[in-house]
Amino acid sequence: MMNYFPDEVLEHVFDFITCHKDRNSVSLVCKSWHRIERYSRRRVFIGNCYSISPERLIARFPGVKSLTLKGKPHFADFNLVPYDWGGFVYPWIKVLAETGIGLEELRLKRMVVSDESLELISKTFVNFQSLVLVSCDGFSADGLAAIAANCRFLRELDLQENEVDDHRGHWLSCFPESCTSLVSLNFACLKGEVNLGALERLVSRSPNLKSLRLNRSVPLDTLQKLLMRAPQLVDLGIGSYVHDPSSEASNKLKHAIQRCKSIMSLSGFLEVAPRCMSAIYPICGNLTTLNLSYAPGIHGNKLTKLIQHCRKLQRLWILDCIGDKGLGVVASTCKELQELRVFPSDPFGAGNDAVTEEGLVLVSAGCPKLNSLLYFCQQMTNAALITVAKNCPNFIRFRLCILDPVRPDPVTNQPLDEGFGAIVQSCKRLKRLSLSGLLTDQVFLYIGMYAEQLEMLSIAFAADSDKGMLYVLNGCKKLRKLEIRDCPFGNAALLEDVGKYETMRSLWMSSCEVTLGGCKTVAEMMPSLNVEIINESDQTEFNLDDGQKVDKMYLYRTLVGHRKDAPESVWIL
Amino acid sequence: MSPPPLLGVEEGQSNVSSPAVDCIPETGLGMKEWNYLGVSDFSSVDSSDVMSLSEDNKNNLNLKATELRLGLPGSQSPERVTELRLLSSGKVDEKALFPLLPSKDGICLSSQKSVVTGNKRGFSDTMDGFSEVKSTMYTEKKWMFHGAGSDSQSPQPPSHGKYSVAQASVKKDGPANAIQDRPCATNGTNLNRTGISNNSSNAPAAKAQVVGWPPVRSFRTKTLATSSKNNDEVDGKPGPAALFVKVCMAGAPYLRKVDLRVYSTYKELSSALEKMFSCFTLGQCGAHGTPGKEILSESKLNDLLHGSEYVLTYEDKDGDWMLVGDVPWEMFIETCKRLKIMKSTDAIGLAPRAMEKSKKDCCT
Numbered sequence: 001m002m003n004y005f006p007d008e009v010l011e012h013v014f015d016f017i018t019c020h021k022d023r024n025s026v027s028l029v030c031k032s033w034h035r036i037e038r039y040s041r042r043r044v045f046i047g048n049c050y051s052i053s054p055e056r057l058i059a060r061f062p063g064v065k066s067l068t069l070k071g072k073p074h075f076a077d078f079n080l081v082p083y084d085w086g087g088f089v090y091p092w093i094k095v096l097a098e099t100g101i102g103l104e105e106l107r108l109k110r111m112v113v114s115d116e117s118l119e120l121i122s123k124t125f126v127n128f129q130s131l132v133l134v135s136c137d138g139f140s141a142d143g144l145a146a147i148a149a150n151c152r153f154l155r156e157l158d159l160q161e162n163e164v165d166d167h168r169g170h171w172l173s174c175f176p177e178s179c180t181s182l183v184s185l186n187f188a189c190l191k192g193e194v195n196l197g198a199l200e201r202l203v204s205r206s207p208n209l210k211s212l213r214l215n216r217s218v219p220l221d222t223l224q225k226l227l228m229r230a231p232q233l234v235d236l237g238i239g240s241y242v243h244d245p246s247s248e249a250s251n252k253l254k255h256a257i258q259r260c261k262s263i264m265s266l267s268g269f270l271e272v273a274p275r276c277m278s279a280i281y282p283i284c285g286n287l288t289t290l291n292l293s294y295a296p297g298i299h300g301n302k303l304t305k306l307i308q309h310c311r312k313l314q315r316l317w318i319l320d321c322i323g324d325k326g327l328g329v330v331a332s333t334c335k336e337l338q339e340l341r342v343f344p345s346d347p348f349g350a351g352n353d354a355v356t357e358e359g360l361v362l363v364s365a366g367c368p369k370l371n372s373l374l375y376f377c378q379q380m381t382n383a384a385l386i387t388v389a390k391n392c393p394n395f396i397r398f399r400l401c402i403l404d405p406v407r408p409d410p411v412t413n414q415p416l417d418e419g420f421g422a423i424v425q426s427c428k429r430l431k432r433l434s435l436s437g438l439l440t441d442q443v444f445l446y447i448g449m450y451a452e453q454l455e456m457l458s459i460a461f462a463a464d465s466d467k468g469m470l471y472v473l474n475g476c477k478k479l480r481k482l483e484i485r486d487c488p489f490g491n492a493a494l495l496e497d498v499g500k501y502e503t504m505r506s507l508w509m510s511s512c513e514v515t516l517g518g519c520k521t522v523a524e525m526m527p528s529l530n531v532e533i534i535n536e537s538d539q540t541e542f543n544l545d546d547g548q549k550v551d552k553m554y555l556y557r558t559l560v561g562h563r564k565d566a567p568e569s570v571w572i573l
Numbered sequence: 574m575s576p577p578p579l580l581g582v583e584e585g586q587s588n589v590s591s592p593a594v595d596c597i598p599e600t601g602l603g604m605k606e607w608n609y610l611g612v613s614d615f616s617s618v619d620s621s622d623v624m625s626l627s628e629d630n631k632n633n634l635n636l637k638a639t640e641l642r643l644g645l646p647g648s649q650s651p652e653r654v655t656e657l658r659l660l661s662s663g664k665v666d667e668k669a670l671f672p673l674l675p676s677k678d679g680i681c682l683s684s685q686k687s688v689v690t691g692n693k694r695g696f697s698d699t700m701d702g703f704s705e706v707k708s709t710m711y712t713e714k715k716w717m718f719h720g721a722g723s724d725s726q727s728p729q730p731p732s733h734g735k736y737s738v739a740q741a742s743v744k745k746d747g748p749a750n751a752i753q754d755r756p757c758a759t760n761g762t763n764l765n766r767t768g769i770s771n772n773s774s775n776a777p778a779a780k781a782q783v784v785g786w787p788p789v790r791s792f793r794t795k796t797l798a799t800s801s802k803n804n805d806e807v808d809g810k811p812g813p814a815a816l817f818v819k820v821c822m823a824g825a826p827y828l829r830k831v832d833l834r835v836y837s838t839y840k841e842l843s844s845a846l847e848k849m850f851s852c853f854t855l856g857q858c859g860a861h862g863t864p865g866k867e868i869l870s871e872s873k874l875n876d877l878l879h880g881s882e883y884v885l886t887y888e889d890k891d892g893d894w895m896l897v898g899d900v901p902w903e904m905f906i907e908t909c910k911r912l913k914i915m916k917s918t919d920a921i922g923l924a925p926r927a928m929e930k931s932k933k934d935c936c937t
Binding site (some may be wrong): 045056075077078079080135161162189217219221240242244247249270271273286293294295296298319343344345376397401403405458460485 | 695715783785786787788789790791792793794796797800835836838840841844848
C-alpha cells in the first residue's frame with residue numbers, strides 16, 4: 001500500500017525516524033524505500049572511520065548534514081595504541097568539501113584533528129553549526145580560532161577531554177560581534193588562559209546559550225559576571241572555584257547563582273576551595289547531572305553535604321574519595337539515580353580511601369533505577385555482585401574495575417565468576433560489560449549463556465583457556481565490540497569462527513596467545529576484514545616467524561580494504 | 574510487491590539465527606558484500622520469521638544448531654567441516670554444551686526462556702563431569718530472582734568444595750598452576766592467577782604498574798595529577814599546615830593575611846591580593862581607562878600589580894626580599910615568610926623586570 005504514496009509522503013514519514021539503526025532497517029525493506037531513505041538521510045553515524053570511505057558515504061547519502069565518526073580503538077584511551085596509529089579526519093573533510101556537501105554538524109571521537117581540518121571546515125561549510133570533539137588530539141587554539149572566526153552560525157562548540165595545544169589563548173576573541181547563535185560552549189579541557197573580557201562579551205550576546213563549561217583559568221569573579229549575564233543556563237561547568245566564603249566576591253557569587261534557576265547539570269570545580277560549597281546549595285535541588293570527577297578538592301563531609309542537597313540526581317560522576325560511607329549518602333538521597341561513575345583519585349597508590357563492594361551494594365539497594373555503572377574499586381565479592389544483580393536488574397552498562405586486576409573475592413578467595421554470572425543472568429538488557437578481578441573460563445560460559453543483548457565486552461587478565469573466548473563468540477549473538485588484553489586466548493579461539501568477526505565492528509587482542517600465523521590466517525580467510533598488527537618494539541628485530549606471538553592485534557570489518565595511512569608500527573596483513 | 578526478501582542482517586544487530594541458513598534455499602548468497610551503513614542487495618527478514626523456520630526444522634538442525642556458526646549467511650569458512658570433526662574428537666563437545674532445549678537436561682534454570690529457538694541453550698550433562706557439578710551449583714545458587722523469593726536475601730557464597738571440583742574438571746587443558754607461570758607479554762608482570770592466593774601478599778606485587786591499567790583515560794589521569802597537587806585541603810579546615818603570611822602594601826593603613834595553601838598558581842595569588850587591596854588602589858584604577866573601554870589585560874588591577882605601579886615581593890627564609898614569580902609555586906610557598914606589595918619606584922634594583930614590563934605595557 002505504501003507504494004501508492006508519492007515519495008514526498010514517505011519522506012515525511014521517514015523524517016520521524018531518527019535513530020540510525022531504525023533508518024538502516026527502513027532502507028532494507030525494498031528498493032524504493034532504500035532510495036527514498038538515502039536521499040532523505042541527514043544524520044550518519046560511522047563507528048569506525050576505516051570501515052567506509054568518504055566517497056562512498058557521499059555516494060549513498062548525498063544529503064548528509066550531520067556526521068559522527070569514531071577513529072582509534074577504545075584501548076587507545078589507555079596508551080595501548082601508538083599516537084600515530086591513525087584516525088585522521090582531514091581526508092573526510094577534504095572529500096566532503098570537494099563534493100559540495102552542506103555539512104552542518106561534525107562529531108568526532110578518538111580522532112586526529114589537525115588545525116587544517118578545522119580551518120577547512122570553517123571556510124567551506126557555510127551553514128556549519130555544531131562541532132563536538134571527544135578525546136581527540138592534533139589541534140591547537142589556532143584551529144579553534146578559525147572555527148570561531150568563520151562559522152557564522154555556530155551553535156555548538158563542545159570540547160571534551162581533548163589534548164589541545166592552546167598556549168595561545170586568543171581564540172575566544174575571534175568570535176565576531178555578529179555571532180549571537182551560541183547554544184553550547186564547552187572548553188573545560190583547555191589548559192591555558194582565555195581572554196576573559198571576550199568571554200564575557202560573547203556570553204552577553206548569546207541569548208540562546210544553554211550550556212557553558214569553563215576551564216580552570218576562568219576565575220571566580222568572571223564566573224559571577226557570566227552567571228549574571230546568562231541566568232538561563234541549563235548546564236554549567238565551573239572552572240576555578242576558589243574564594244573566601246566571607247568575602248564580597250563570595251556574596252556576589254551566591255546572588256548570581258541563585259538567579260540561575262534552570263541549571264540542571266553541574267560539573268567542573270577544576271580548582272576548588274571546598275569551604276565555599278555552600279554557595280552552590282541553592283541550585284542543587286534541581287540538579288539531574290553532577291560531575292565532580294575532576295574535583296579531588298571536594299571530599300569528606302563537604303562532598304556528602306553537597307550530595308545531600310541533590311535529591312533529583314539521575315547521573316553522578318565522582319571520585320572514589322567519596323568512600324563507601326559517602327556512597328551510602330548517595331543511596332539514601334538520590335533515589336532517581338540512573339548512572340553512577342566512581343573514578344579512582346589515586347590509580348596507582350594504596351587507595352586507602354577508595355571504595356569497596358560495600359558502597360556498591362548500598363547504592364544498588366537505595367537506587368533501584370540504576371542502569372549504568374562504571375566503578376573503580378579496591379575489591380569486590382561474589383556476594384556483593386549477586387546482591388547488586390538482584391537489586392538492580394536494569395543494568396544496560398556494567399563496568400567494574402578492580403584496581404588490582406586479578407584480585408579474587410577477598411572473603412572467599414574465589415574467582416568472581418559467580419558474581420558476574422549473576423549480573424549477566426539478572427540484567428537481561430545488558431549491552432556493555434567490563435570485567436575485572438580473578439576470573440576463570442566459567443564467567444565466560446555464563447556470559448555466553450545469558451548476555452544475549454551484549455554488544456560490547458572488555459576483558460583483562462582473565463580466563464584459563466581458549467574456551468573463555470569461544471563461549472563468548474558462540475553465545476553473544478549481538479556482540480559488536482570485543483576487546484581483550486592479557487588473556488590466554490590463542491589461535492584456536494581466534495580461528496574457530498572467523499566469519500563471526502564480520503558481524504562485529506572490531507576485535508582487539510593484546511598480550512594474548514595469538515600468533516602471527518593465526519592472524520595471517522584470519523586475514524587470508526576474510527578479505528572483508530583488516531587485520532592490523534601493532535608492534536611498537538624495535539622494528540628491525542620484528543621476527544617474521546609465524547609462530548611469533550603477536551603483541552597487539554586489531555581487526556575490523558571494512559568495505560574499503562587496507563587503509564593507506566598506517567604508520568610503520570602498524571602492519572596490515 | 575518485490576519478491577519475498579532474502580535473509581539479511583541489519584547493521585548493528587547480528588540477529589542471525591544460524592540454523593535458518595540451512596532452511597533457506599541457496600539463492601547464490603555467496604559472499605555478498607555488505608554495506609555496513611545498512612544496505613545490501615536484499616532486505617532483512619524479521620527475525621521472528623527466521624526463528625519459526627528453525628523450529629519447523631528443529632529435528633534436522635539439532636546438530637547444526639549448536640555449532641559455532643556465527644558468521645553471516647554465506648560466510649562460512651571453507652574449513653568448517655574439518656573444524657567440526659576436530660571439535661568432536663577429543664576437544665570440548667560444543668554440541669553437547671549448548672543443546673537445543675534446556676528442559677531436556679532436567680536442570681532447573683531460573684531464567685527459563687519462554688521462546689525456545691535454535692539459539693537457546695542450557696547446560697549439558699555430558700560435558701566431562703563439569704555439568705554434574707553445574708547442576709548442583711545451579712539449584713543451590715538460588716538465582717531465582719523472579720518470583721521464587723526464597724532466601725535470596727542472603728546469597729550463598731559458592732562453597733569451596735564444589736567449586737574446586739568444577740575447577741578440576743574444567744581445567745582439562747592443564748593444571749591451574751600453569752597459568753601462574755605464563756608471563757604477561759607486554760609488561761613482564763607475573764600476575765598470580767590462582768584462586769587460593771594470599772591477598773595481602775599479592776597486593777604489593779600486583780601493584781607494579783601495568784601499562785594501561787587501571788583503564789582510566791590518560792587525559793583524566795594527567796588532569797587529576799595536576800589537580801591533586803593543587804588541592805590538598807582536608808575537610809574545609811586549613812590544610813596540613815595552613816600557611817598564613819602577612820601581606821603589607823605600601824600606603825595601606827593595615828596589613829592582611831593570606832593562606833598560601835589555598836592557591837595553586839601565582840595568578841590566583843595575585844588575583845586574590847588584587848581583591849584584597851582593591852580599596853587602596855581604585856583611585857588610580859579610574860585614571861587608567863574609561864569604563865567600557867577594553868584595555869589589553871583582563872584585569873586593570875592585575876596591570877597595576879604586574880605593570881607599572883606595583884611589584885609583588887616576598888621575604889624568604891633567609892630574610893631576603895625577593896621578587897615573586899621566579900621559582901616554582903611549590904618552592905615559593907615553602908620559603909615565603911611574608912609578602913609585600915611595593916611601589917615599583919621603591920623597587921629599583923630589586924625588580925628590573927618589572928620596570929621593563931611596565932615600559933612594555935605603556936607602549937602597547
